[in-house]
Amino acid sequence: MTILDSPPVTAASKIFNFPRNAWYVAAWDHEVTAKQPLARTIADRPLALWRNSDGRAVALADACWHRLAPLSKGKVLGDEIQCPYHGLRYNSAGRCTSMPAQETINPSAIVPSYPVVERHRYVWVWVGDPDLADPSCVPDMHQMDSPEWAGDGETIYAPCNYQLVLDNLMDLTHEEFVHSSSIGQDELSEAEFEVSHTDRGVTVTRWMRDIDAPPFWLKNMRDRFPGFTGKVDRWQIIHFEAPSTIRIDVGVAKAGTGAPEGDRSQGVNGFVMNTITPETARTSHYFWAFMRNYRLESQTITTQLRQGVHGVFGEDEDMLAAQQRAIDANPDHEFYSLNIDAGGMWVRRILDRMLQAEGLPAAAAAK
Amino acid sequence: MAVNTQTWWQQGRVVETSDLAEGVRRVVLAPDRPVHAVPGAHVDLRLDLSGHVRKRSYSVVRSEDGGRRLTLGVQLAPTSRGGSRHMHGLRVGDVVEMTGPVQSFPLGVGADRYVLVAGGIGVTALVAMADTLRRRGADYTLVLAGRRRAVMAYLDELVEVHGDRVRVFVDDEDVRLDVETLVGGIAGSAAPTRTEMYMCGPIRLMDAIRRAWVAHELPEPNLRFETFGSSGAWAAEDFVVHLPQLDRSVRVGKDSSMLDALEDAGVDVMWDCRKGECGICQVKVLDVSGRIDHRDVFLSQQQKETYSSLCLCVARAARGEPGKASEPAAVTLHLP
CATH class of the missing domain: 2.40.30.10 (Translation factors)
Incomplete structure (x- = not known):
């Protein structure tokens, strides 16, 4: 419970704005190299990402101070990046170190550099006020690089506002309709769910007891318990952490073996790791992975799960793209909420407060 | 940033x-x-x-x-x-x-140590930086140098807020800032290449620091400064610009820059930053009567010593030893 200083505003904006004072994943760790800069736009800031000679990841604004040529098309030269156009060089702080055609360096020549933290197999950047960039605020995604978990993931380029992806993950009743061939089942919509929240987090918990395992989960059960048949207890515990990370604790266990009470020994458990980075108001980088805590030795299972989730999330991607198109095609229509949106609405409330603290409106500027 | x-x-x-x-x-x-x-x-x-x-x-x-x-x-x-x-x-x-x-003078993040050097009124560019570094809990030193205490703005306030992070140098108290000691101290410190210096003050002080910085082989990008071309080796005085191509001479008042005076006289000259940084308004010098007070940071020391060109936006001519010569100083320029 929070005692309010002032009543909250309704925040079902269709094109939701994004906080700048936050860590966002810019790339998988392996995507950022000392060989070649990576161009990626994060929260409306075009960045050039690269590594210097000690392996540290660097994020600079992707525009040379001089005539704004993209540095990402240039070369990494040790601890510097060289503009592809007139050869100006910059160090990792964004400070110009060389102007080839003159004997001095203009003291104003600098490009913005952004704080970077590498954690949980991702490169995180902070595009807001650098003085507020506290590495301890990087969202917890420890399953990504814990020895007790195995798995892998991919990046989806989602042509939609990032909030639509958060909505999608905060309410999984859509699985019944969008993912009917893999993880969907009638019990999803029928089961009760519970929502709780803190200042930075929201949790949605749903248990489905004594049900048939859908195809994806039956396969996973049989990976761990060969030849398994019978009913299962299924859980989905959705953990949101601001601004846009959602870890979903998912799994099934043999029905009646005590999973709801905490004994998951007769089941299989995965964590669906999702972190969504707004690229622009209408496009997002959606980084996901599926991590499991059983059969850690099996690269086959890692590959199968990644491919399986790839298929499932492809269905989401189609839906999200279509939803964004419909939103843009119906500018006069508003969003309405169902009871299933409770988790997503708490997410919006938290984000809305972050935006207010930055003096930003909840709705992103019109295109 | x-x-x-x-x-x-x-x-x-x-x-x-x-x-x-x-x-x-x-x-x-x-x-x-x-x-x-x-x-x-x-x-x-x-x-x-x-x-x-x-x-x-x-x-x-x-x-x-x-x-x-x-x-x-x-x-x-x-x-x-x-x-x-x-x-x-x-x-x-x-x-x-x-x-x-x-x-155009942003404070970086992530350096191990910051040294802020204010000469005289240059302190105005550094007060907010010092406050930010203090809030960040960064390792920083604030060097304040002036001729007399009475003319040093913010002195008491900064000493009170920043305590022993402040070093005060006052010429008329014979506690003078020694550039060699300052820069040599950085070069001999634990993290010489991870120390950034931000300086703002009279161009003579900044030139001396720049020379020491280079001599100690400290990374040039770590030395950051801002000058609005407003200070020089000599006080601003009236002087004359001769333009043989146009068969004209233009008088530059001490309140005016050479670029301003030429534009006021209808001479078409190219310029951009107007603060002695970019070099766009650089022109060739054909002759000098007196001395050139360059005031820019575009030309290298060597280029300045040869007197072959100057930046119109900030450079001035000066008699050098005021009071002696009665005629104003003059430069003869070749315009592009």
Whole structure:
């Protein structure tokens, strides 16, 4: 419970704005190299990402101070990046170190550099006020690089506002309709769910007891318990952490073996790791992975799960793209909420407060 | 770090003035379109100086209430180009034409140590940086140098706030800033290449620091400075520009820059930054009577010593030893 200083505003904006004072994943760790800069736009800031000679990841604004040529098309030269156009060089702080055609360096020549933290197999950047960039605020995604978990993931380029992806993950009743061939089942919509929240987090918990395992989960059960048949207890515990990370604790266990009470020994458990980075108001980088805590030795299972989730999330991607198109095609229509949106609405409330603290409106500027 | 180099104009109302130190005036402006000024930012003002509109740059000492109150500190300087007299005459309620905050001197993040060096009125560019470094819990030193205590703005306040992080050097107390000791100390410290220096002050001080910085082989990009081309080796004085191509001579008043005077005389010259950084207004020097006071940071020391070219926006001619020669100094230029 929070005692309010002032009543909250309704925040079902269709094109939701994004906080700048936050860590966002810019790339998988392996995507950022000392060989070649990576161009990626994060929260409306075009960045050039690269590594210097000690392996540290660097994020600079992707525009040379001089005539704004993209540095990402240039070369990494040790601890510097060289503009592809007139050869100006910059160090990792964004400070110009060389102007080839003159004997001095203009003291104003600098490009913005952004704080970077590498954690949980991702490169995180902070595009807001650098003085507020506290590495301890990087969202917890420890399953990504814990020895007790195995798995892998991919990046989806989602042509939609990032909030639509958060909505999608905060309410999984859509699985019944969008993912009917893999993880969907009638019990999803029928089961009760519970929502709780803190200042930075929201949790949605749903248990489905004594049900048939859908195809994806039956396969996973049989990976761990060969030849398994019978009913299962299924859980989905959705953990949101601001601004846009959602870890979903998912799994099934043999029905009646005590999973709801905490004994998951007769089941299989995965964590669906999702972190969504707004690229622009209408496009997002959606980084996901599926991590499991059983059969850690099996690269086959890692590959199968990644491919399986790839298929499932492809269905989401189609839906999200279509939803964004419909939103843009119906500018006069508003969003309405169902009871299933409770988790997503708490997410919006938290984000809305972050935006207010930055003096930003909840709705992103019109295109 | 934020780098905002876009210039847009607005009006600002003077809401407060006071004296900060002998000859240093505090002017608080309330802009029409408030934008927070981050440490290192300045604003440009359009001032009407004896019938001519001139642009002058002033560091933002403090930005409060999201930029609704911007504090400037202005020294009434004999070496200035006339803007400071105008600024000292401002009264509460006066309205000035000003830009939003322009950032070309941003404070970096992530260095192991920061050394801020303020010479005289240059402190105005560093007050907000020091506050930010203190809030960050960074390792920093604030070096304040001046001729006399009475003319050093913000001295007491900075000593009180920053305590033993402040080093004070006062010429007339014979506690002088020794550049070699300062820069040598950085070179001999634990993290010489991870120390950034930010300096703002008279060009002679900054030139000396730059030479020492290079001599100690410290990384050049770690030495950061801002100059508005407003200080030189000699006080500003009247001089003459001869333009043989046009068969003309133009007189440059001490309140005016050479570039301003040539434009006022209808001479078509190219320029960009107007603060001695970019080199676009560089022209060839054919002859000098007196000395050239370069004041720019575009030409290298060696280029300046040969006197072969100068930057019109900030360079001046000076007699060198005032009082001796009765004729004004003169330069003869070849325009592109």
